[in-house]
Amino acid sequence: MKLPLLYDVALALLRARGRQTLVAAIGVTFSITMFIALLSFMSGLNQLLDGLVLNRTPHVRLYNEVKPDPQQPVDRFTGPGPHNFIRSIKPADELPRIHNVAAILAALRRDPRVRGVAPKTQAQVFYNVGTIDLTGTVSGIDPEPETRLFAFGDYVVAGNPASLQTVPNSIILGKAAADLMLVGVGDVVQLTTVKGNRVQLKVVGLFQSGLLEVDKVQSYTSLATAQKLLGEANNYITDLQVKLHDFTLAPRLAKEYAQLYDVQAIDIQTANADFDTGSSIRTLISYVVGVTLLTVAGFGIYNILNMMIYEKMDTIAILKAVGFAGADVRRLFVAVALAIGLSGGGVGLLCGLGLSALIAQVPFHPASLPTVHYYPVNSDPIFYGIGAVFSVVTTYLAGFFPARKASQIDPVVIIRGK
Numbered sequence: 001m002k003l004p005l006l007y008d009v010a011l012a013l014l015r016a017r018g019r020q021t022l023v024a025a026i027g028v029t030f031s032i033t034m035f036i037a038l039l040s041f042m043s044g045l046n047q048l049l050d051g052l053v054l055n056r057t058p059h060v061r062l063y064n065e066v067k068p069d070p071q072q073p074v075d076r077f078t079g080p081g082p083h084n085f086i087r088s089i090k091p092a093d094e095l096p097r098i099h100n101v102a103a104i105l106a107a108l109r110r111d112p113r114v115r116g117v118a119p120k121t122q123a124q125v126f127y128n129v130g131t132i133d134l135t136g137t138v139s140g141i142d143p144e145p146e147t148r149l150f151a152f153g154d155y156v157v158a159g160n161p162a163s164l165q166t167v168p169n170s171i172i173l174g175k176a177a178a179d180l181m182l183v184g185v186g187d188v189v190q191l192t193t194v195k196g197n198r199v200q201l202k203v204v205g206l207f208q209s210g211l212l213e214v215d216k217v218q219s220y221t222s223l224a225t226a227q228k229l230l231g232e233a234n235n236y237i238t239d240l241q242v243k244l245h246d247f248t249l250a251p252r253l254a255k256e257y258a259q260l261y262d263v264q265a266i267d268i269q270t271a272n273a274d275f276d277t278g279s280s281i282r283t284l285i286s287y288v289v290g291v292t293l294l295t296v297a298g299f300g301i302y303n304i305l306n307m308m309i310y311e312k313m314d315t316i317a318i319l320k321a322v323g324f325a326g327a328d329v330r331r332l333f334v335a336v337a338l339a340i341g342l343s344g345g346g347v348g349l350l351c352g353l354g355l356s357a358l359i360a361q362v363p364f365h366p367a368s369l370p371t372v373h374y375y376p377v378n379s380d381p382i383f384y385g386i387g388a389v390f391s392v393v394t395t396y397l398a399g400f401f402p403a404r405k406a407s408q409i410d411p412v413v414i415i416r417g418k
Contacts, residue, residue, distance in 0.1 A: 020304045025344035027300045028395065032348025032387045035290035037355040039383045042286035044376030048366075055151040056209075057272060058118070058241035059250040062263045064098050096122075101237045104261050113244055113253065118145040120239040121226040128190040128198070129181050136177065136191070136217045140226020149243040152220075159185045159205025164222040171225070172205035176215035193229050201225070210366065291390070298394035304340075306402050317409065326407035330400075337399020338392065345391030349384055 098104065101119070108117045121140035126133040143161040146152040153161050157175060164170055171189065173181075183189055187203050201221065209215055221229070227236050242257075244250060250267035258265040319329060360377040 020307070021340060024300055024304045024340045025347075027296075028341055028344025028391055029348040029351060031293040031296065032345050032391055033351040033355055034293050035387050035390075036349065036352025036383055037359065038290055039286050039386075040352075040356040040377050040379055041359055041375065042282060043378035043380060043383070044360075046282055047378055048372065048376040051151075054247070054268070055154075057268050058150070059244040059247045059268045060242040060254045060257060061266050061271070062098065062104070062240040062242065062257055062261065063238060063265075064096055065264050096238050097232075098237050098240060098261075098263055100261075101235055101240070104240065104263075107261075108240065108242060108257075113246070113249060115243045115245050116145055116149045117243070118142060118149050118241040119223065119237045120241060121223055121230070121236060122238045123226050123229050124194050125229065126192040127177060127181060128192055133192065134177070134180065134216075136219060138171070138191070138226055138229060139218070139220050140223040140229075141220055142223055150241070155207055155209055156205050157208045159203075161205065163204035164220065164225075167202060167204050169199070169201050169225060170204040170221065171201040172207050172220040173203055174215035174218045175206045175208040176212050177217065177219065178203070178206050180216065191229070193231075195231060197229070197231070199229060290387075294387075294390050294394050298398040300398075302398040302402065306405075320409070329409075330403040330407040333403035334396065334399045337395045337403070341391050341395025341398075345388055345395075348391065349387060352384070352387065353379070 105117060105119065108114050119142060123138045123140065125136045125138050127136045141152070141164070143152065143164050147161055156172060159172065161172065164172065171191075173183070173189065178184065181189060183203055185203055185205060188200050189203060191199050191201060193199065207215070207218065207220060209218070223237075224234065227234055230236065242253075244253065247268060251269055254265040254267040254270075257263070319332075320326070324332075356377050356379055359375050362375045364372060364375040366372055
């Protein structure tokens with residue numbers, strides 16, 4: 001049978017059941033709209049949350065942790081006694097520094113797999129507030145690689161990170177710590193080191209990570225200032241933060257660097273295993289909910305076409321009596337289903353784009369990201385492709401089974417029954 005005629009008959013059936021056709025198309029539109037909006041929002045939210053980890057956490061962290069030797073001298077004793085007991089093992093009198101750090105830095109920067117390296121020096125201090133001492137941690141950093149590799153500047157809510165290099169004896173305080181001490185940019189704070197030395201530093205910025213307990217103790221200075229606080233030379237480095245071009249290589253490279261440079265190493269996957277699992281689960285839930293919406297819309301189309309076939313038995317019998325083959329009737333109702341799916345899906349894609357754009361304009365001010373002002377939305381074209389393909393497939397299957405039923409109707413039985 002000629003296709004134009006089939007399309008004319010399909011259009012007539014759609015018009016005859018205009019209200020049901022509209023309801024089915026609206027169901028597809030709503031499903032596609034919510035599918036696009038949900039995936040765009042959840043993907044944007046996952047990117048935001050992942051950024052909290054990926055932006056601030058090195059892919060590989062190299063450090064030298066002070067710990068006792070697992071093989072103690074007493075364990076090597078081979079005397080006549082069958083047992084030896086040892087308690088309260090003390091670690092060696094050694095600082096938690098990375099040895100031969102200059103050569104390691106040079107080697108890492110030559111490694112083509114490494115995007116960049118940021119050295120860090122950690123120091124434990126006390127913030128002196130009148131007669132009260134508050135526990136604190138000072139991280140000596142190089143502001144340029146720290147900002148370039150770990151978005152440090154995004155978390156500085158007042159002042160400029162570069163001031164650490166240009167202003168001698170300067171510090172960027174955690175905002176919560178600054179609030180406790182009632183100080184701001186331009187003020188001077190006094191610190192006491194673990195060796196008992198008192199040092200005055202000028203506040204050139206405020207840092208906000210979004211974690212109150214961290215912001216109460218954490219602060220940042222330049223590498224030179226941190227080394228001066230500790231009374232160590234300018235090659236005293238406690239951490240090397242490595243950023244890779246491909247962070248999936250982190251577990252393998254952590255083991256490689258640990259053996260090569262005789263240091264401890266931890267990769268980002270190991271350090272944030274729980275977070276990575278949560279991100280995967282959130283993404284899976286988004287897809288499951290979206291696919292469920294489309295499947296429900298498909299069942300709606302299936303029910304409507306089933307009712308249409310039941311009510312149009314006479315029409316089907318007449319069509320087959322005048323020469324329409326079973327395959328023609330099957331194509332007819334599949335065409336009706338695809339018309340509903342394509343029209344509803346097309347409008348749903350446009351509505352999904354509009355709803356995603358609307359969500360992206362809703363104010364959102366997370367404490368952990370001062371630079372974020374609106375809800376995150378990721379308008380990835382792949383979401384629209386999935387929505388379009390799934391709407392066509394769902395509506396095709398929803399129309400195929402009723403169409404196959406209609407193609408098997410015997411017109412003689414129907415006409416005789418009438």
